[in-house]
Amino acid sequence: MFTCNNLSLLTFTYYLKLFLGISMTIIPLIYFEKLLIKIIKCKEKKEKITINFFKQQTKSFMVIIMVFVLALALHNGLNKKTNVCYNYANSYVLKEYKKVYKMLNKKDLADEIKNNYLENTLIIAVNNPTKSENKELTKVEKLISSAINSEENSKEENKDTLNLQETDYNKQNNVYVENGVFYYPQLINGNWSTYSGTSCPNNPSLEGYNNPYGYNNYFYTRLTAFIKEANANGFTITFSTQGCRTYHTQTYYYNTMTRGRAAYPGYSLHGFGIASDLEFYQSNGYACGYGRNDSNCPSMGWAHQNASRFGLTFPLLNASYKEDWHIEPINKVKY
Ligand SMILES: [Zn+2]
Structure with missing residues (x-):
């Protein structure tokens, strides 16, 4: 493409x-x-x-x-x-591409991000949303009705299969859980043990982080249950294979990305292995790109609607720099 x-x-x-x-x-x-x-x-x-x-x-x-x-x-x-x-x-694709190109020209964004936006614009334009709108709508309608019917059942089911009241006082990578609440250290300037990303496990050897990508195990259990149910409902969602982001990587992101895009080094929950970035896909296999929302990207709509059932949340949906892909546990406390 x-x-x-x-x-x-x-x-x-x-x-x-x-x-x-x-x-x-x-x-x-x-x-x-x-x-x-x-x-x-x-x-x-x-x-x-x-x-x-x-x-x-x-x-x-x-x-x-x-x-x-x-x-x-x-x-x-x-x-x-x-x-x-x-x-x-064709004229439609060219028109859409030019529109986004002009819009991006005025913005102070990294070239890589601009390129991704433009590529996604091409993908969306090629798949011509006006042609597939009806299909998407019926899919959303189906989703709503099935959600209403199955929500009560699945709420009960998930309570049985997914324990959202985890307790484990072992501090691994400085994180512990109590009754489903994730505790992580308050950053104290100069005290490196409180900085996120400074003790990321060497995947997947560290106890408590011994899953394929080195996430916190309790977060990983919630995340995979969530993704599994999305797939069972016909939605393709994938999560980042970077389970724990090191302080060094976070510093790199902070320095190279637009301000507001990456958290200040030491603060990011990615560094504690209790945050992930998701990728959402259309039913035709293309990733939902720029201009996506809960309606034109039903897999994302499903994710935003259902995350709480798995003890997860998207905290940056209304942030000044919206991150509709960033997911964390609902209950977190700094200690
Ligand atoms: Zn993130």
């Missing part, structure tokens, strides 16, 4: 496609229409259409045929499944 994530290339491809299309359809049509008019005029004047008449037309006829054949050959050469750009460049 990203082979076309470039405004000049996309614009050029669009106009090339348009030009080839015109060369193969409108130009020959106009030519033959004019030829027909000439013939009709001759007949009206009762003139005989001689071989000479056709000889006069030969040159222009050859030019038209040449243009047609060349355009057709070029079109066939470009119109391959692997040539994503040529396949998808």
Whole structure:
């Protein structure tokens, strides 16, 4: 897809496609229409259409045929499944892409983030939301009705299978749980043991963090139960494989990302292994991209609606820098 994530290339491809299309359809049509008019005029004047008449037309006829054949050959050469750009460049895609491109130009964002936004814009535009809107709506409707029907049942089910009252006073990576509340240290300047990310486990060897990605085990249990039920409901959601973010990585994010995007080093719950970043997918397998919301990205809608049943929350949904993907345990206390 990203082979076309470039405004000049996309614009050029669009106009090339348009030009080839015109060369193969409108130009020959106009030519033959004019030829027909000439013939009709001759007949009206009762003139005989001689071989000479056709000889006069030969040159222009050859030019038209040449243009047609060349355009057709070029079109066939470009119109391959692997040539994503040529396949998808149309006025709608170009319009959407330009709109986002202009909007991003004014913003102070890292190039990588801008590129991701633009790529997601392409994916969404190519899948044309106006075409799939009806499908999405019925899916949301189904979701709502099934949620109403099954919520009470599944609430009971989850209480049985998922213990949200965990208690374990063993401080692993400085985190412990009591009655389902996650306790983590208050950052004290200069006291490194209170900084998040300073004692991230060496995945997955540290006790309490011995799951595939090195999350806090209690958080991991909640998270995987949540993801499992999402999948069972037909929604694809994945979580970050980075279970515990080191202080060093957090510092890197803080220094390289836009202010407000990454927490100040030492504070992030990622460094205690009790936060994760999720990726949400459409039913066609594409990740929900820029401009997504709970309706046009039903898997995310489901996640936001159901997280609390698993003792989880999305605390940054209304933050100044909205992070609709960032998930944490509901109950947390600094000690
Ligand atoms: Zn996060």
